[in-house]
Amino acid sequence: MKYVDEFREPEKAEAIRREIAKLCHQLEKPIKIMEVCGGHTHSIFKYGIEEILPQTIELIHGPGCPVCVMPKGRLDDAIAISQNHNVIFATFGDAMRVPGSKTTLLQARAQGADIRMVYSPLDSLQIAKDNRDKQVVFFALGFETTAPSTAFTILQAAAEGIHNFSMFSNHVLVIPALKALLDNPDLQLDGFVGPGHVSMVIGTDPYQFISQQYNKPIVVSGFEPLDILQSIWMLLQQLVENRCEVENQYNRIVEKSGNTVALQAINKVFTVRDSFDWRGLGDIPYSGLKIKPEYAQFDAELKFTIPNLKVADHKACKCGEILKGVLKPWECKVFGTACTPETPIGTCMVSSEGACAAYYKYGRLSTIAKRTIPKVTITQEPLPACGFFSD
């Protein structure tokens, strides 16, 4: 496949792997690297990247799956909006199975709500144009990656004077989430593989604080297997050379200052919330986007009555610890037994890009567990039997 196959060549991967192994020999201790983005987590498992790395590299799967970090309360709000008479609720497909406190959008649709899957927010605007007698609400979620397209859609709705259209904004910001993670004393990381799609919008400059204030290197990475391997190699180079910088592996797409047009659209339509609740991570200050008062007519939170309740994560769920790399998914009591992709309890099992779902779906736990760097500080109750993964 043009522009893709060349990033999947086994011979090149083997060459980078050998270089990575050489660098690992020069480092005195095992290395923990967090890939922030769920897309990276997905690729790492899909191609088995971690398995071909030296055992002294441990990959921690961060909070960068936008669906996974949606809190239950916001899902309940979305479902409540969808159940309004005369509402067509439009959403991306992967939000359909995310559980709220009682149900999912998929179940709400089966019970009669008019919920439609779309591939772009502009599709939902078209639904509004085609159904003038209905209120059409788009479930806007995602990081800075998807925020520009929802902002452009609101601007277009305003320009065309479409009044039966609004958005339920749940956009979140990557930088406050990274800050919250870095401020957590549990987290012991040596570097970050930075998100590629988000950086396409915000650029690489906003990550400077990671290297300057927290002394951690970060390499913004593409999503193909060779992209990720090269990014890990670049991170190790920094560690070997005792450097701590923001580097850009994904420079075929990402520019230092990002995409000005996209950023302007976000700034025009959205303002930052004082706080936003993240599934698994709790409240993070200034980490969510809401629609500005100038575009209030397109704000579903103002147009509809919603429960607006905070719903705590399940007590047994250890997603917070897993997102911080403190625990591995199988160290959570409910992983693979009560919590599975069919019946997800926690954030990380919800979408295929979540760490637990990736481990469950792709991972041979017996193999992965063997290569995991032993920890001495964690005391855990006995693990649930996981015969499914025995080998």
Added chain:
Amino acid sequence: MNIPPQNSIKNPLFQKIEQARHRQGKVRDTHITLAHGSGGKAMRDLIDDIFVSSFDNPILSQLEDQATLNLARLMQQGDRLAFTTDSYVVDPLFFPGSDIGELAINGTVNDLAVSGAKPLYLTCSVILEEGLPVETLRRVATSMKAAAEKASVQIVTGDTKVVHRGAADKLFINTAGIGIIPRGVNISAHNIKPGDAIIINGEIGNHGTAILIARGELALETDIESDCQPLHSLVETILHVCPQIHAMRDATRGGLATVLNEFALSSNVGIRLFEESIPVREEVNGVCEILGLDPLYLANEGKLVVVVPKENAGKVLSAMKSHPAGKDACIIGEVISSPPGIVLLKTLFGAERIVDMLVGDQLPRIC
């Protein structure tokens, strides 16, 4: 009262009316109405005009409530009956490379064929939504007729129902089928043994991708066509060179991954796939990249997965390649003893990962 003598009915005018009354029914409406499912004249006309004339065979033309089949003739062909049913609800009804009618024939023919059976007779039940253009139904029936001829099966009985507008989506078809399994053929997902080779007859995911594109929601254009085709003749070719086939299944909904998981669970064996050997078209890979889907789970309508003892793999592969429906056949994996019940994929980079059962539908991701 004077009763007219019998011969007075021989009035030419009356004879003309009687002839008209008994002539073959013809549908004059442009769209299906509830009357076409009422059991009356309109329904009879629909059955005559669309189904009997299209499917055209002596068993169906009897128009009894059942098809009557000659047992002795069936028993000459084998010692077991294979019997299956499937319903077809695809949207859109017509898509690149095929349509719901051809699908309804080939799907049931293939379900029979993968047991080693020779498919013989099919039923056809349709549920029509009020308002469906009659021309659409006619096109579908013509397509079914062509597919049945290609697969050498006869559609011998059927049923027609019409539901209110909105109670169904245009047209649903159910086909059931029977076929005869020759003596000595024993194909089952329970027969698989470690060491067996796994062969597929060509590219995966073409049908699923063609349907996704045909729905027109993606604003993508490709020339991918459905792989819908009957597989009975390919199966016959395989059995001719290797009657000891262990297992065979067509990889339809749920794709290749689902079939292999079913195999692994049924025989309590492991399966190792080789990513580099699995044939996937560039365009299918491209659509999957954009939407976050996995071609291993995409639907096929003409793909056959064959599990064969390793020593027979070469001759089965050659035989498949010599057949038009198997010209792109290749070995994609092997059966292993451990881990039991699990399908593994050896990735391009030499790592191994699990290929799990699909949970729900594959849903497009957002970024």
